Amino acid sequence: MDTSHDLEGVWVFGDYRNYFQNRVTLQLIAKARDLADKLDTRVIALALGDKVHQWAMEYVAHGADIVLAAEHPDLKSYQVETYCSVVAPWVEAFQPQVFLAGATSFGREFFPRLAKRLHTGLSADCVALEIDPETGLLLQTTPGFGGELLAEIVTPDHRPQMATVHPGVFQERPHDPGAVGRILYPDVDVVPETRVKLIRSKRQQTRQAKLEEAQVVIAGGRGLGSKENFERLYELAELLEGEVGATRPVIGSGWTDKERLLGQTGKTVKPRLLISIGASGAVQYTTGILGSENIVAINRDPQAPIFNMADLGLVGDANTLLPLLIEALRKRV
Amino acid sequence: MNIAVCIKQVPDTPSIRMDRERMTIIRDGVESVINPLDYVALQAALDLRDRKGGEVVVITMGPPQSEEALREAIAAGADRAILVTGAAFSGADTLATSHVLAVAISKLDPFPDLVLCGAHTTDSDTAHVGPQMAEELNLPQICGVNEIHMEEDYLTVKRLSDGFVETLQVSLPALLTVTQELCSVGHLPLGDLQIAFSEREITQWGPEDLGLKEEEVGLRGSATQVWKLSVPPPRREGDLISGSPQTLVDHLIRKLEDLSILDEEDGYKS
Known part of the structure; x- marks a missing residue:
């Protein structure tokens, strides 16, 4: 067993239940590498489950110095309370400075309870993480206050500094099969949650939208005014071989399905071109599109915040422009 | 209950x-x-x-x-x-x-x-x-x-x-x-x-x-502090165009051509 000093660095919770969650974990290991280098400390990834060796190997190949692993039949299914019974004593024993998890469904259910047990601070769904050069504190940037603001949050006196992180904001490192790291199996005392029983779990039967991989994304907002107007976006997307995304008010109005939600509680996209139509540009939406290489925005209000991040801003009525644009594109086919 | x-x-x-x-x-x-x-x-x-x-x-x-x-x-x-x-x-x-x-x-x-x-x-x-x-x-x-x-x-x-x-x-x-x-x-x-x-x-x-x-309770009982509030910085200086609907559509088409999403002569690139 290592001395606890070796384990006090930047921790990442290993979330691997599906492909997407695994990618988020690898993104966080890459970011943790960057933070740990600035703090002159180590990256420690956690892997809990009934069989986790392959995940532990993967975390090392993606930049973890050490993996803390726990294998136990009761850890097979993700259960908040059971996982807390393993992780909370580890944190108390090894004293990490920073502890990150992906803002997946599980991460956002597990981390609040864990942070409360550890009596420390937690920020939600961060879109940026940095180390403050003066204090060495983790600067946690999170959208808030109705979506118009970014808040920079710190945890000055409590440890670890905990954060859940929005999927897709950091880039994972390439898989390096030659990477060297240690995989440790500390003693664990698993206390299973008997008050909650998982009766059934099956994969959701919906096609995976290709939104995240699309080279062109057409994003529609409430300014389109109606479901009929919103549906024109599918036509435009088809002409440009793109996919359609939407803001939260659009989902709330039932104009399209939830899978197309962009932003803080939805998907993050990084297409070559994003065309934002009839969305004013609330932060909860724009956090999901900021990584786009090019942004064109169409909005009636010249003051709309969306124009602050657009390479090309068109001040006009979307519902007048859309038919003209579609017609012009049809002629070009 | x-x-x-x-x-x-x-x-x-x-x-x-x-x-x-x-x-x-x-x-x-x-x-x-x-x-x-x-x-x-x-x-x-x-x-x-x-x-x-x-x-x-x-x-x-x-x-x-x-x-x-x-x-x-x-x-x-x-x-x-x-x-x-x-x-x-x-x-x-x-x-x-x-x-x-x-x-x-x-x-x-x-x-x-x-x-x-x-x-x-x-x-x-x-x-x-x-x-x-x-x-x-x-x-x-x-x-x-x-x-x-x-x-x-x-x-x-x-x-x-x-x-x-x-x-x-x-x-x-x-x-x-x-x-x-x-x-x-x-x-x-x-x-x-x-x-x-x-x-x-x-x-x-x-x-x-x-x-x-x-x-x-309150601020004293909190582990986190908000250090700074900001509006997201302008991503880059883009062009803001007003004009007739046709002018706006022309700008957009030109942008699509610049990005080679739309090909200038023969229609689309796949």
């Missing part, structure tokens, strides 16, 4: 605007509403009570004007309401907020069989307070529930979690957070406003009623 529902009064978000010079939220003319998912939690609680008996207690922590939200909940059918308020509570992060609410719930007599919350709020959207109350109250938690069935002495619930449809059984007492899909009802019936505004007393609890010290 006694149920406690935690609600929060939030700004009606679509109308939120920033004063970009003073970096403050413009509150004039911004209406406050019950957080939409807390409405769903309230509706679910009222349904369960109507079928199984018991009472629904609505509880909020906030400034005195949060009483409006509680009155609205009473008008919709809640049996009683508790306003947890006091200057010492302000500036609380989720650690301190969940502490105050958990202490208030543990003071309820009888202790509720079920605590319901919205899965998240529309303002800060942390989704922390539900699970953090569950931790302090030593209750089992299930977040993001979209179906609740009352069995003999336990609940069967469904939820969607990371692409898995899960069916779970949970013993009581328990804490659940609920999503929009739980109720098809978008709006509560307004109920009897006269009862809500004249006859019903709203219980008020301050720090002393709850036996809370100043250092464990």
